[in-house]
Amino acid sequence: MEQTILSGDERREKLLALLLRSDEPLSGGKIGDIYHVSRQVVVQDIALLRSKGHSIVSTPRGYMYEKDAGNQNCRRIVKVCHTDDQAEEELSTIVDFGGIVLDVMVNHRTYGKVTAPLNIKSRRDIRKFVEDLKQSKSSLLSNTTSGYHFHTIEAESEDILDEIEEALKEKHFLVDFLDYETTFKQ
Structure with a gap:
């Protein structure tokens, strides 16, 4: 044929x-x-x-x-830092408050801005992500920048995004943007 x-x-x-x-x-x-x-x-x-x-x-x-692409969800970029062992806790904090982790991005001094899609919406997605990492020879993208990285987070309202940021801050994951990184904010 x-x-x-x-x-x-x-x-x-x-x-x-x-x-x-x-x-x-x-x-x-x-x-x-x-x-x-x-x-x-x-x-x-x-x-x-x-x-x-x-x-x-x-x-x-x-x-x-994305069939419901017309939705009016809010998005925000946050800067975070944590160890490999804390990745699951960081992602769980976001989804437990109703957030979706759309991507991860690092700002590498040599390679520049590197972004990878995640689309993590639930603890089930987190377990799969963590399991896939364990089974591969790969490591977290944030390892290239000493744990510092950015996430684009989506939620139904700005209030939910504020709650997520506050929870990340309480767990000492949230990090302030540097002056030159303000272009990453949305």
Whole structure:
């Protein structure tokens, strides 16, 4: 059976339709298999779709189209610092107050701003994240910056974000932004 070779635009159009129909995350590998391209091409396609305003989120299990992208949730970037052993407690503090940890970002002096999606919404997501780290040879991104890192947090209201910040402060995880880091705040 002969494969139909799609142009990049055609492939992205079909990919977008696939994501819109799917109720479950689709891994980059699975998407690549469907369209006979590498995972790296899928990553590039997702980036191009996002640049056109499509709300596609990355989860630990794959990509999803954020169907309720029109919601009016509030977002805030916080700067935190902790040890590897405290990562689960930090994430639990955020989700227990109703927050979603959208990403993690470090500001490395050599590599610059490095961001990775997390989309952690529950303690179940936290357990999976921690387990995935234990099973891999990887470590927390924040290890590249002595534990200092940023999270974009989403919640239903500014009050909830304030409560999250206060709880992180009480646990001594919250750190003040340096003067040159104010551009990271939203």
